[in-house]
């Protein structure tokens with residue numbers, strides 16, 4: 001057996017070594033001879049089962065820190081090594097390389113490329129998503145992250161930046177919703193000010209396309225709910241309309257307010273988010289997409305992150321499907 005890759009191994013005393021720093025799996029191995037402690041400290045990719053006593057191996061095994069030594073370390077692109085190492089440690093099966101390979105085969109669409117959408121798309125490209133479909137026909141403005149001179153519209157301008165930043169990611173631009181539905185990607189991220197567009201959300205739901213709405217408002221942002229088919233035997237997850245039906249129950253004027261958010265007048269609409277909020281929203285939304293692509297469960301399936309300025313500390317709020325929505329039947 002070998003130690004799983006990416007673990008820090010540290011001396012605590014002459015006869016004691018700590019494997020791992022993360023409290024989810026870190027373990028102390030005590031009672032080692034100096035030679036065995038030294039061997040563990042310098043284990044690297046070498047076998048440890050011929051150098052450690054059974055109780056030490058049992059402790060490492062119980063903490064999930066061992067992998068069969070017969071399994072050769074599979075190669076991963078150097079720029080994606082951080083993804084494979086950290087996600088490998090966090091996954092129950094320890095296979096970060098599998099995560100990276102799933103992402104490379106995946107296609108994700110990001111529609112709405114202001115600051116938040118740009119942060120989402122950039123993070124997904126750096127995390128190794130194979131193909132990104134970028135959609136935003138609006139010209140770049142002075143608040144955008146991508147320089148205005150890089151293209152006639154936001155999608156083209158960001159595409160140019162991503163080709164330089166993450167050259168192994170294929171970038172296609174300007175497809176629009178109809179094209180997305182004709183040749184569906186694995187996930188669609190919609191990024192908008194004030195509220196997700198209800199018609200877009202309904203179309204994505206009807207097409208059974210996993211999608212994640214991201215909204216930036218006056219001084220906060222909402223990430224989720226991640227809408228995808230319910231797990232077998234699980235409760236139906238809420239959709240965008242479910243949340244609006246819940247809000248209308250609590251506030252009968254919500255539909256009137258929502259109509260103004262969906263069709264803002266000239267000069268209306270929330271400003272672009274400030275920098276720290278942009279960075280957090282980009283990371284949270286990308287992590288949700290990656291969780292889905294990696295075969296895990298997004299935190300916002302049945303929930304929504306609320307991220308307020310100035311702390312930008314996300315709070316996860318749970319939502320249920322609304323009984324009057326009928327989305328479960330539509331999606332099923």
Ligand SMILES: [Zn+2]
Pocket residue numbers: 238239240241242243321322325326327328
């Ligand atoms: Zn619904």
